[in-house]
Amino acid sequence: MTLDTPELDPRDGPRDECGVFGAYAPGHDVARLTYFALYALQHRGQESAGIATCDRGGHVMTLRDRGLVNQVFDEQKLRTLGGELAVGHVRYSTTGSDAWENTQPVYRSDRHQLALAHNGNLINAVELHSELREQGVKFQSTSDSEILAALLATHPAENIEDAVADVMHRVHGAYSTVVMTKDRVVAFRDPAGLRPLALGMIGDRYCVASESCAFDIIGATYLRDVLPGEVVTLDERGIRTQVAVEGEREAFCVFEYIYFARPDSRMNGTLLQAARGRMGEILAREAPAPDADLVIAVPDSGNAAARGYARAAGLPQDDGLIKNRYVARTFIQPGQELRKHGLRMKFNPLPEIVGGKSIVVVDDSIVRGNTTRQIVQMLRDAGALEVHMRISAPPIKHPCHYGVDMSTREEMIAHGRSVEDIAAELGCDSLAYLSLGGVYEAIGGSRENHCDACFTGEYPLSGTGEANGKFALESELPLARV
Ligand code: SF4
Numbered sequence: 008m009t010l011d012t013p014e015l016d017p018r019d020g021p022r023d024e025c026g027v028f029g030a031y032a033p034g035h036d037v038a039r040l041t042y043f044a045l046y047a048l049q050h051r052g053q054e055s056a057g058i059a060t061c062d063r064g065g066h067v068m069t070l071r072d073r074g075l076v077n078q079v080f081d082e083q084k085l086r087t088l089g090g091e092l093a094v095g096h097v098r099y100s101t102t103g104s105d106a107w108e109n110t111q112p113v114y115r116s117d118r119h120q121l122a123l124a125h126n127g128n129l130i131n132a133v134e135l136h137s138e139l140r141e142q143g144v145k146f147q148s149t150s151d152s153e154i155l156a157a158l159l160a161t162h163p164a165e166n167i168e169d170a171v172a173d174v175m176h177r178v179h180g181a182y183s184t185v186v187m188t189k190d191r192v193v194a195f196r197d198p199a200g201l202r203p204l205a206l207g208m209i210g211d212r213y214c215v216a217s218e219s220c221a222f223d224i225i226g227a228t229y230l231r232d233v234l235p236g237e238v239v240t241l242d243e244r245g246i247r248t249q250v251a252v253e254g255e256r257e258a259f260c261v262f263e264y265i266y267f268a269r270p271d272s273r274m275n276g277t278l279l280q281a282a283r284g285r286m287g288e289i290l291a292r293e294a295p296a297p298d299a300d301l302v303i304a305v306p307d308s309g310n311a312a313a314r315g316y317a318r319a320a321g322l323p324q325d326d327g328l329i330k331n332r333y334v335a336r337t338f339i340q341p342g343q344e345l346r347k348h349g350l351r352m353k354f355n356p357l358p359e360i361v362g363g364k365s366i367v368v369v370d371d372s373i374v375r376g377n378t379t380r381q382i383v384q385m386l387r388d389a390g391a392l393e394v395h396m397r398i399s400a401p402p403i404k405h406p407c408h409y410g411v412d413m414s415t416r417e418e419m420i421a422h423g424r425s426v427e428d429i430a431a432e433l434g435c436d437s438l439a440y441l442s443l444g445g446v447y448e449a450i451g452g453s454r455e456n457h458c459d460a461c462f463t464g465e466y467p468l469s470g471t472g473e474a475n476g477k478f479a480l481e482s483e484l485p486l487a488r489v
Contacts, residue, residue, distance in 0.1 A: 024202065024267070024410045025111075025126040026051035028221055029094040029185030029192040030214035031241035033063075038088035040209070041095035044221035045076045050269055051126070051217060052099035055110035056080070059122030060090030065189030067122055071096070071110040092241075094187045096124035099412065108148040112187075115153075115160035117144075119167060121188050123159070125152035126217055127181030127202045128410035130471055135178065155184060171195050171238050172251035179470055181260075181409035183233075185215055191242035198254025199467060200235030201409045201458060203263055203274055213241045218272035229273060235259075257456035258467035260409065264450045265400045266371050267411070270311055277450060280311050285449035286399040286441055287315025287369060294439030295320060296367045296395040303327030303361065305370035305382060306354070312399035313369035320367075327361040327368075327386065328354045354382060362390030368435075372400045374413060376420030376433055383435045393436045401443050401462040402426070408471045413461060 026048030028041055041058045056079040057071025068088055072079045076097060096111035112122040129135065132151035135158070140146070144157050155178060162170035167188050181201035185194045194215040196204045205219045209227040216222060219229040233239055236252040260267075263274060270280035290312065302324045304313030317324035331353060366386065373379050383394050402421030406413045416422050420429055430438035443462055447453055460466045 024051060024099060024412075025124075026097040026217040026221075027095070027124040027126050027183060027185050027204070028214070028216045029092075029124070029187065029194055029241070030209065030212065031092045031192045031243075032209055032212040032214065033091040033243075035209065035212065037090055037093040038085045040214070040225045041093045042076065042080055042085055043224050044214075044216055045095045045097050047221040047224040047269075048097050048217055049076055051267070052097040054105045055098045055107075056096065057098075057110050057112050057124075058088055058093060058095040059112040059114060059124075059187060060088045060093040061122075061187055061189055062090040065120075066090075067114065067120060067187070067189070069112055069114045069122055071112065073105065073107060073110060092187055092190075092192050094122055094124045094185045094192060106149075109150040111150070111152055113148070113150075113153045113156040115156045117157070117160040118162065119160050119170070119188060121156065121160055121167070121186050123152065123156040123184060123186040125155055126183045126204075126410060127197065128408060129154060129178050129182065130180040130408055130468065131178065132180075151180075154178075155182060156186075159186060167191070167193055168238055168240055168249070172249075175236070175238075175252045179468060183217060191240055193238060193240050194233055195238045195251070196233045196235055198236035198252040199256065199258040199458070200232075200254070201258055201260055201467075203259070203268065203272075204233040205273075206230045206233055206239060213239075213246045215239065215241070218268050218274075220269045220272040223271065232275060255469075256467060258458040259452075259456065260411070261446060261450070261452075261457045261459045262372075262400075262407075262411065262461060265446065266308065275452070282450050283311035283371070283399065284315035284318075286371075286446065287312035287317075288319035289315075289445040289449055290369070290397050290399050290439070290441045291316045291319035293442055293445055294397055296365075296397070296437065298365055299367045299393075299395060300364040301325060301327070301361070302367045302369060305368060305379075306330040307332075308372070309368075309370040309399070312371055316367065316369050316397060316399075322367065325360050326357065327366060327389075327391075328356055328382065330354055353378075354385065356385050356389035358389040361386055364391060365393035365395070365436075366391050367395045367397055369397045369399065371398070372403060373398055373420060373429075373433075374403055375418050376429070380433050383433055387434075394434075395437045396430070396433060396435045396439075398438070398440045400446065401440050401459075402429070403461050405461050405464040407461050408466065409458065409460075409468075411461075 028044040056076040059069040129151040164170040183202040183204040207222040207227040302317035
């Protein structure tokens with residue numbers, strides 16, 4: 008039994024990566040703060056959730072399991088997780104399988120005792136893993152996050168910040184990380200700043216989270232983003248920061264703006280809902296649909312861009328597809344009789360809205376195209392005269408090696424096909440994508456300090472290769488258990 012079967016996956020887009028949270032907050036119920044912060048970050052990973060806390064006596068407690076945040080924790084479990092500082096994690100497995108051993112926070116007590124939560128993907132994980140094993144370091148899991156934890160926990164440096172600064176020179180790839188020792192929470196971000204990490208304040212204490220939406224739910228204030236290469240220490244003395252590693256270049260994931268992050272999060276000072284609306288406006292300018300009667304979104308992923316498109320095009324907008332928001336979480340398989348209704352379990356078209364009309368359908372991305380193809384057919388069956396697909400991102404043609412699970416290149420509908428070929432595959436009357444320039448215009452940023460490799464194939468970090476797949480550790484090395 009899996010949480011998401013291909014049939015019931017709510018969309019065939021990229022899978023979210025992971026979400027992390029950390030707080031040093033004596034006087035607060037840190038386990039509960041972490042629970043609700045993870046609840047807000049649930050969209051970043053639905054396979055497992057975990058919280059580690061530490062009390063004044065330096066006792067670390069970790070509770071983690073497969074499932075959603077509200078499946079893993081209940082009142083009783085939260086009450087047992089007392090303490091003054093905490094780190095938490097929600098996971099979708101971008102490296103390693105979804106086995107229990109790969110849930111986080113990772114706990115290790117080698118030279119240092121620590122609990123660690125990581126979002127990203129190390130591109131030299133296989134090499135580091137074999138180096139550490141040659142030194143006799145044992146592993147419980149096949150996730151690259153335990154490599155980070157092991158490098159830190161076995162490090163000879165007396166203080167954890169020195170260990171972090173040194174380890175940041177050894178690991179390559181994407182890592183927005185929170186690590187908790189007995190008296191502090193240390194957050195650090197890779198020198199390219201590939202994955203997000205935000206700094207917040209709760210009362211007179213500090214916290215960090217993958218996205219600022221986690222602060223809103225716990226009453227914390229968003230201060231700023233943690234800088235690429237920065238190490239932030241939260242402890243009794245307040246906050247201390249240092250930039251430990253200067254990167255060759257910044258390369259923040261542009262797809263966070265388009266798809267991953269929640270629309271109510273702010274990244275680099277930009278509210279994502281507003282950025283996505285602008286993507287829709289620019290898309291309307293770049294790819295008008297002159298004879299269309301109505302704009303609809305593929306809910307919820309296309310909502311903001313559809314509103315922007317309709318606004319800029321001067322077209323009415325309505326809900327032509329209703330989404331069942333809970334379907335992805337069903338454990339019951341549809342069976343043969345119901346399977347033929349396929350996508351209706353996820354989206355139900357409204358013939359009274361779309362019938363007899365030429366419609367523009369806005370979504371934020373297409374990866375394999377299976378869902379889009381079915382949506383087009385469903386809308387035609389509901390009486391739509393013409394279906395014009397508009398996508399508020401460029402065609403996805405290349406896999407991500409920095410912590411996002413895209414399909415393989417061969418599975419991507421845009422791989423080796425022209426836009427006309429893709430439109431024919433999808434069965435729509437026309438298809439257009441937002442240009443890369445349009446994306447950067449919408450976010451007010453530029454290519455120099457972002458990653459857009461899944462669109463362009465230009466990977467910003469040297470040494471990025473095909474060998475860094477999701478199961479790299481499992482295929483290169485036996486599952487290491489002590
Ligand atoms: S390849 Fe795409 S998804 Fe991966 S970090 Fe770069 S922009 Fe983001």
